[in-house]
Amino acid sequence: MNPVYLVAARRTPVAPVNGAFKTLEVSDLAVPVIQALMTDTGLNPGQIDQLILGNALYGGGNPARLVALAAGLPESVPALTLDTQCCSGLDALRLGAQAIASGQADAILAGGVESTSRRALRAHRPINRDAAPEYYERPAFTPWPDRDPDMADSAARLAHEHGIGLDPQNTWAIDSHAKALAARERVSHECVPLAGLSADAATRPLSERLANRTPKVAEWQGAAINVAGTALQADAAAVCLLVSEAMLARMPAGTRAMRWVADVSGGGPADSPPWAIVPVVQRLFERNGLNADHFHRIELMEAYAVQAIVNAHQLGLPLDKLNQGGGALARGHPIGASGAILAVRAYHEMASAPKGSLALAAIAAAGGLASAVVLEA
Structure with missing residues (x-):
């Protein structure tokens, strides 16, 4: 397989739903990021072989093609949109890396974009003509109604199963915000400034008192999760540039490249998405002779504080290497972009890492899926 390198990574700030980006469509979010990558690397649009974007809420069509055209990529450049829910952005990167590794491409833009604020209204078509459409907030994630809990309910069940109360969840959330503030x-x-926003809008000083006052969003047999321990719905775009060794050789001297070491996707219990990261990352470790102590930086998705607590404990992740610039609890969760944001964060967190150091990015998704990647400085 041919070597693959991540040579540039950018994103918008993350804005809570109906916030600073509430009028922006997916192309409005992603185009400035792609243009920034072109400027950062000196590549021209004609050198890009493909654009691959994750997206979960747009409602159909091929938003990656809209973004490609709006960004000025040649009409000959193919564009692909994929939806694996929360894993979408990281899976787009995985797919791009596989295309380069197999010799099918030399330069691919890959990442994710989500405009939760401008998401489509979704409805089931009525069977009878005189009936009203049945609107719904989310699709089914499994074929079994009795094993298809809402994500918040699944997180609350995880809290019950592991005996994790609100106090440790609040502590985790407080720490995430504190790290994000310190790393601002x-x-x-x-970040590419957009619509007057230059930093993640949800990041704030979060005290124990304030965290305790946030309402509960789900309970399961006495266990609960609250707003403080839940990543906010959000809007954002994040894109990375992946290149082959041949393309890297043609780029300006001093281009910082991280080698794509390994990636994996897999599944766990379909009705327990927060648990899926554990077996998938364990498989990644086993295949590549790695363990948690091999990593200089780890970017772990914080959809829920309880999820991050359980994942970190079960995988033995060292907390001093984990989400050192804050996690999604301090940013928000733009579903299709969140996995790509982890890769962007890893790239920039590793800017001063010793050569040969490793970074891990991992995320779980609805339906019990998870994806992870390993990068080397």
Whole structure:
């Protein structure tokens, strides 16, 4: 297989739903990021072989093609949209890396975009002509009605199964915000300012008192999760540039490249998405002779504080290497973009890492799926 390198990574700030980006469509979010990548690397649009974007809420069509055309990529450049829910952005990167590794491409833009604020209204078509459409907020994630809990209910069940109360969840959320605030200056370098926003809008000083006052969003047999321990619905775009060794050789001297070491996707119990990361990352470790102590930085999705607590404990992840610029609890969760944001964060967090150091990015998704990648400085 041919070597693959991640040579540039950018994103918008993350804005809570109906916030600073509430009028922006997916192309409005993604185009400035792609243009920034072109400027960062000196590549021209004609050198791009494909654009691959994850998206979960747009409602059909091929938003990646809209983005490609709006960004000025040649009409000859193919564009692909994929939907694996929360894994979409990271899976787009995985698919791009596989295309380069197999010799089918030299330069691919890959990532994710989500405009939760402008998402489509979804409805089931009525069977009878005189009936009203049946609107719904989310599709089914499994074929079994009795094993298809809402994500929040699944997280609350995880809290019950592992005996994790609100206090440790609040502590995790408080720490995520504190790390994000402390890292705001260095995180700003990866963000493309947009609509008057230059930093993640949800990041704030979160006290124990304030966390305790946030309402519960789900309960399961006495266990609960609250707003403080739940990543906000959000809007954002994140895109990375992946290149072959041949393309890297033609890029300007000093281009910082991270080698794509390994990736994996897999599944766990379909009705327990927060648990899926554990067996998938364990498989990644086993296949590549790795363990948690091999990593200089780890970007773990924080859809829920309880999820991150359980995942980190079960995988033995060292907390001093984990989400050092804050996690999704301090940013928000733009579903189709969140996995790509983890890759962007890993790329920039590793800017001063010793050569040969490794970074891990991992995320779970509805339906009990998970994806993870390993990058080397």
